[in-house]
Amino acid sequence: MLNTIFHRLLQSVVVIVLMSFVVYMLIGLMPGDPIDLMISSDPRMTAEDAARLRQVYGLDQPLWDRYMAWATGALSGEFGYSRLFGRPVIELMGPRLLNTFLLMLSAWILAVIFGLGLGILAGARQGGIIDTSVNWLAFVSASTPTFWLALLLMILFSVQLQLLPASGFPTSLNAGFGERLRHLVLPVLTLAIFETGAYARYMRAAMMEALNADHVRTARAKGASRVRVVLVHALRNAMIPVVTIMALGFGNQFSGALITETMFSYPGMGKMIFDSVMGNDFNLALVALLFATAMTLAANLIADLAYVMLDPRISYAARPGGAAR
Amino acid sequence: MRRLLARPGAVFSIVILSVIALAALAAPLIADAFGYDVTETDLLARYEPPSLAHWLGTDEVGRDVLLRMLYGARVSIAVGLVAALLAAIIGTAIGLLAGWFGGRIDVLLMRFTDGVIALPLLPLLIVLAAVDLRKIGLPQWIVNGEQISLYRIIVITALVGWTTVARLVRGQTLALRARDFVRSAIAMGAGPLRIMIVHILPNAISPIVVATTLAVGNIILFESVLSFLGLGIQPPLPSWGNMLSNAQETIWQSPLLAVYPGMLILITVACCNLLGDALQAAYDPRRRLRTA
Numbered sequence: 001m002l003n004t005i006f007h008r009l010l011q012s013v014v015v016i017v018l019m020s021f022v023v024y025m026l027i028g029l030m031p032g033d034p035i036d037l038m039i040s041s042d043p044r045m046t047a048e049d050a051a052r053l054r055q056v057y058g059l060d061q062p063l064w065d066r067y068m069a070w071a072t073g074a075l076s077g078e079f080g081y082s083r084l085f086g087r088p089v090i091e092l093m094g095p096r097l098l099n100t101f102l103l104m105l106s107a108w109i110l111a112v113i114f115g116l117g118l119g120i121l122a123g124a125r126q127g128g129i130i131d132t133s134v135n136w137l138a139f140v141s142a143s144t145p146t147f148w149l150a151l152l153l154m155i156l157f158s159v160q161l162q163l164l165p166a167s168g169f170p171t172s173l174n175a176g177f178g179e180r181l182r183h184l185v186l187p188v189l190t191l192a193i194f195e196t197g198a199y200a201r202y203m204r205a206a207m208m209e210a211l212n213a214d215h216v217r218t219a220r221a222k223g224a225s226r227v228r229v230v231l232v233h234a235l236r237n238a239m240i241p242v243v244t245i246m247a248l249g250f251g252n253q254f255s256g257a258l259i260t261e262t263m264f265s266y267p268g269m270g271k272m273i274f275d276s277v278m279g280n281d282f283n284l285a286l287v288a289l290l291f292a293t294a295m296t297l298a299a300n301l302i303a304d305l306a307y308v309m310l311d312p313r314i315s316y317a318a319r320p321g322g323a324a325r
Numbered sequence: 326m327r328r329l330l331a332r333p334g335a336v337f338s339i340v341i342l343s344v345i346a347l348a349a350l351a352a353p354l355i356a357d358a359f360g361y362d363v364t365e366t367d368l369l370a371r372y373e374p375p376s377l378a379h380w381l382g383t384d385e386v387g388r389d390v391l392l393r394m395l396y397g398a399r400v401s402i403a404v405g406l407v408a409a410l411l412a413a414i415i416g417t418a419i420g421l422l423a424g425w426f427g428g429r430i431d432v433l434l435m436r437f438t439d440g441v442i443a444l445p446l447l448p449l450l451i452v453l454a455a456v457d458l459r460k461i462g463l464p465q466w467i468v469n470g471e472q473i474s475l476y477r478i479i480v481i482t483a484l485v486g487w488t489t490v491a492r493l494v495r496g497q498t499l500a501l502r503a504r505d506f507v508r509s510a511i512a513m514g515a516g517p518l519r520i521m522i523v524h525i526l527p528n529a530i531s532p533i534v535v536a537t538t539l540a541v542g543n544i545i546l547f548e549s550v551l552s553f554l555g556l557g558i559q560p561p562l563p564s565w566g567n568m569l570s571n572a573q574e575t576i577w578q579s580p581l582l583a584v585y586p587g588m589l590i591l592i593t594v595a596c597c598n599l600l601g602d603a604l605q606a607a608y609d610p611r612r613r614l615r616t617a
Contacts, residue, residue, distance in 0.1 A: 015440045023452065031457040143542065143595035145549050145566075148587035151573055155580040255447035259550060263573070273448045274554065277455045289448050296445045 008304055012297045019293050020074075020286075024067050027282050070286075080283035084276060089287045092272070097291065100261070100268035104253045106188045111195035112246055118196070119203020123238070124230045126208065134200045141197035146259045150190045154263075157186060187260040194256060195249050202245045206238035213237065244307040251299030254292055269295075335603035338596035345593060349398035393563045394586055400564040402593070404479055405545040411483035412544070413537040416490025417529075421521045423491070424498025435495065442488050450547065453481040454556035474559040478551060482544045490536045497529035531608040535601055542597030549590050565590050 061069075073079070079089040122131040157164040164185050210216065211234045219233045258270030265271070269292055276285035329335050348355070423434040454477065459465065498521075501507055507524050515523075551557035552566025553573075560567055565586040572583035 011436075015443060018440065019444065026452050026456060029456040029460045030452075031455070031460075139595065139598070140591070143546075143598055144591050145546050145553070145569075145587065145594075147550060147553050148569060148583075148590065151569065151576065151583045151587065154573075155576055155583060159576055159580055251445075254445040258445075258447050258451075259554075262554065270448070274451060277451050278555075285452070289452065292445050292448055297443055300443050 004308055005305060008301050012301055015297060016290065016294055020071065020290055021067055023286055023289050024070060025063065027286050028063065028066075030277070030280060030282070030285075074287075079287045082276070082281055082284040084279045084281040084284065089283050092284065093269075093287065093291055096267060096269045096272050096288075097295075099266065100254075100257055100270060103184065103187055103191070103261070103266065103268055104250065104257050106184060107191035107253060107257075108195065108246075108250050110188065110192040111199055111249070114192070114196045115199025115246075116203055116242070118200040119242075120207055120230065120235065122200065122204040123207025123211065124226075131204070134197075134204055138197040138201035141194045144194075146190060146194060146256045147263060149193060150186070150260055150263050153186050153190055183264075183266070187257075187264045187266050190260045191253055191256050195253065198249065199242070199246055203238065203242050206240075206242050207234060210234040210238035240307075240310045243310060244303050247303030247306050248300060251296040251303070254296050329603060329607040332603045332606065334599045335607070338599040338603070341592060342596045342600070345398055345589070346402060349395050349402060352392065352395035352399060355392065355395065390582065390585060393568060394565070394589055397563040397565045397568055397586065398589065398593075400475065400558055400562060401545050401548055401566075401590070404475065404482070404548045404558075404564075405541040405597075408479045408482040408486065408544045408548075409537050409540040411479065412486035412540055413490050413533055415483065416487035416536070417494050417526070417533060419487065419491040420494025420496075420529075421498055421525065424495040425502065425517060425521055425525070427499075431495070434491075438488050438491050441485065446485050446547075447550065450481055450485060450551060451554070451556060453484065454478070454551055472562075474557065474562065478548055478557045482547045482551075486540050486544055486547075489540065490533055493532040493536055494529050497532060498525050501525050501528055531604075535605045535608070538597055538604055539601035542594040542601070545590065545594050545597070 070080075077090065081087065082089050082092055085092055118130060118134050118137075122128070122134040125131060164182055207230075211230070213234070216229060216233045219229050224233070254270065257268065258273060260266065261268040261271040262274045269288055273285060273288045273292060275281075276288055419434055419438065423431040423438075458473070458477070501524070507520060510520050510524050548557055548564065549566035549569070552564045553570045555567070555570060558564035558567055560571075568586040569583060572579075572586070576583050
């Protein structure tokens with residue numbers, strides 16, 4: 001077990017390190033460089049000044065040397081300054097991470113509750129109304145663009161019913177809990193609807209399989225009630241694969257979170273990545289992307305470990321395709 | 326093929342997709358028939374409700390919404406098809422190499438694939454979309470070309486979309502490598518390249534087709550998101566995504582503008598998924614990748 005954890009942890013670290021290099025390189029390929037930006041903000045700067053600055057900032061060094069310099073700094077907690085915000089990048093991460101985490105966790109909890117509930121009901125009564133609806137929900141949500149669903153919810157709740165705000169998030173500390181909640185509803189709902197469909201479909205499939213198992217048939221033959229059979233005997237086995245799917249789902253929400261955050265102007269990591277890429281804020285974009293990657297990898301890691309821990313029959317080597325969705 | 330046509334889902338999705346594709350192909354003819362130009366603006370006829378002249382009304386600068394959607398369909402479908410094919414080629418190559426050579430190469434390639442799968446794709450796509458093409462050495466005339474946003478999005482979505490095909494092809498290759506006809510080919514002295522292309526690829530084509538069909542839908546979704554965020558297809562070239570981007574700004578004036586293009590994306594992608602599922606069920610009735 002410990003060996004497994006160590007192995008997977010190592011793997012994630014390797015992915016992060018490789019990713020940091022790739023992203024560093026890609027960011028270097030974005031339009032302009034920091035010196036160009038300084039030149040455009042200070043018209044008195046001469047070509048010699050620019051060349052000197054390039055040297056000061058080490059931009060005349062080869063890519064690999066620059067990356068190593070950055071990585072050494074990053075390892076000692078020095079991530080540089082954000083151009084857009086004029087503050088150390090690392091200071092900006094905390095509150096955004098928290099906001100995104102809040103958004104993703106709320107959506108995830110909602111999706112888990114509804115997904116499990118609907119999935120159990122659908123699996124227990126195949127061909128019923130709930131079963132059909134779950135199938136449709138799963139099918140439609142797999143084909144709908146997240147941003148379009150967000151748009152539709154915006155139209156319904158903000159434009160037509162005028163119940164909820166279409167964007168923003170109160171940043172002042174004295175904004176009440178209720179006000180914060182109102183701004184969370186639409187982004188959370190958007191994300192939750194997508195995941196609910198997927199979870200319900202997996203839960204349904206797992207439930208159907210579990211209901212066919214021998215011990216469940218025995219329980220039924222012994223005269224256990226239908227509810228008891230479903231909730232006690234079948235559910236336990238059905239949960240094993242579903243827990244993994246749900247843990248993976250948490251990390252997979254990040255792309256959706258990026259879209260909803262951007263659309264609803266919700267100050268989280270996703271919006272910050274988008275804004276920093278659009279605003280040529282190299283340091284911020286780099287670090288924010290790495291944080292987002294680390295977050296996703298951590299969720300995947302937890303999912304894998306949960307799978308190994310929950311099902312003693314499965315050794316690490318026999319782990320299924322995992323993250324493939 | 327007969328097994329495929331026996332499925333109502335397959336027939337339904339083929340019919341719908343054909344209608345959309347034909348309408349998209351015929352878009353210039355339709356434009357002529359109505360006497361409109363897709364880029365023609367008419368500030369006196371903004372936000373018009375649906376009418377005989379404009380079946381779905383007009384947008385914020387008086388352009389015909391239906392016509393723009395059809396032109397958008399050309400772009401979105403072309404991106405979906407070409408990028409999915411490109412992704413299938415990349416995935417097939419990686420899967421063949423990993424499955425055939427095994428050992429270190431297999432471990433390396435599959436770890437790489439796992440790594441790509443584990444990444445948050447959208448942020449990565451955003452960075453890729455923001456790359457300055459001049460810095461990777463493309464000549465000026467290509468970079469400034471009118472269609473550059475089209476090519477760019479095809480390449481970057483293909484770059485992240487190959488993983489499923491790679492896994493499937495690797496699995497098939499591993500299974501086929503042990504079969505007698507492949508072993509006899511080896512014994513007769515066929516080189517690895519010949520075996521991969523002549524013996525293995527034709528037998529692995531079914532899962533590739535299924536995965537590619539499903540990929541078309543996914544790539545259309547990615548394209549629409551990127552275009553929606555302003556990083557994909559650039560106006561005046563219309564795409565479903567960038568039409569919705571305009572529509573978000575005008576939801577207070579005309580909420581319906583935000584409904585139509587999204588509906589078309591939903592229908593198209595749903596049909597791709599339906600067709601993919603039907604293909605899967607037709608070539609291998611026992612095993613289904615997805616239930617829906």
